[in-house]
Amino acid sequence: MSVAKKEYKRVTVKSLVEMKQNREKISMLTSYDYSMAKIVDAAQVDVILVGDSASNVIAGHETTLPITLDQMIYHASSVVRAAKRALVIVDIPFGSYQSDSKEALRSAIRIMKESGAHAVKVEGGSEIRQSVSRILEAGIPVMGHLGLTPQSIYKFGTYTVRAKEDKEAEKLKQDAKMLEEIGCFGIVLEKIPAALAKEVAESVSIPIIGIGAGNGVDGQVLVVHDLLGMTHEFNPRFLRRYMNLYEEMGKAISKYVSDVKHQDFPNDSEQY
Numbered sequence: 291m292s293v294a295k296k297e298y299k300r301v302t303v304k305s306l307v308e309m310k311q312n313r314e315k316i317s318m319l320t321s322y323d324y325s326m327a328k329i330v331d332a333a334q335v336d337v338i339l340v341g342d343s344a345s346n347v348i349a350g351h352e353t354t355l356p357i358t359l360d361q362m363i364y365h366a367s368s369v370v371r372a373a374k375r376a377l378v379i380v381d382i383p384f385g386s387y388q389s390d391s392k393e394a395l396r397s398a399i400r401i402m403k404e405s406g407a408h409a410v411k412v413e414g415g416s417e418i419r420q421s422v423s424r425i426l427e428a429g430i431p432v433m434g435h436l437g438l439t440p441q442s443i444y445k446f447g448t449y450t451v452r453a454k455e456d457k458e459a460e461k462l463k464q465d466a467k468m469l470e471e472i473g474c475f476g477i478v479l480e481k482i483p484a485a486l487a488k489e490v491a492e493s494v495s496i497p498i499i500g501i502g503a504g505n506g507v508d509g510q511v512l513v514v515h516d517l518l519g520m521t522h523e524f525n526p527r528f529l530r531r532y533m534n535l536y537e538e539m540g541k542a543i544s545k546y547v548s549d550v551k552h553q554d555f556p557n558d559s560e561q562y
């Protein structure tokens with residue numbers, strides 16, 4: 291069932307701004323490989339994010355910090371081959387844009403050239419203004435990411451809700467304005483109070499995509515493994531699980547093991 295206000299054969303950064311203007315909510319979901327991205331794209335998700343959360347859900351690291359630019363490009367190119375409709379945005383990983391704007395541009399160009407993705411995402415506000423500007427000047431669309439920015443986890447110390455205090459909320463609002471002014475096409479707001487996220491969404495003309503940021507924003511993003519219930523230990527309040535694939539897959543795989551052990555698989559019709 292489609293609830294789209296306008297059909298898009300191919301979603302672009304311009305389509306997202308148009309969706310905001312038309313008050314059509316934007317759906318965004320992560321993917322890191324071809325098979326998952328094919329399903330996500332066919333389900334009409336507007337934006338596929340090749341998130342550096344691949345570091346957690348694919349590689350099993352505790353944080354997003356270890357994933358490399360080469361690894362992100364590998365994931366992104368697999369997703370790009372599957373996405374026929376969705377806009378594909380790729381996280382520039384930790385350590386590939388923070389030191390200077392030249393390095394930031396080089397990393398963004400590698401992602402665009404080697405993966406075929408359509409845009410990049412970076413975490414942070416005023417601290418990375420020069421890097422974001424330089425990437426934008428090269429004609430590469432950039433999405434910002436404010437609030438809980440997992441690449442800064444060791445600065446925050448915990449994954450709790452950000453910007454509850456006035457000072458941090460004020461900086462976040464100024465950073466969102468700044469990212470809009472320099473030309474970002476959208477911003478992810480992660481794990482901040484819903485009222486603050488709504489205020490930011492109403493104060494800028496570019497789409498604000500929330501994760502743990504309430505319903506007053508222009509769209510939502512989740513990690514696909516969380517939505518499908520594959521990551522069963524992760525239970526934040528903002529997460530709605532649409533399946534329990536951890537259990538379902540476990541049952542299917544146990545049945546396979548049992549069938550092999552009992553010589554039930556393969557049967558006569560499953561051999562040559």
Ligand code: KIV
Nearest residue numbers: 320341342343478511
């Ligand atoms: O890496 C990621 O998956 C993200 C989303 C959680 C927004 O940045």
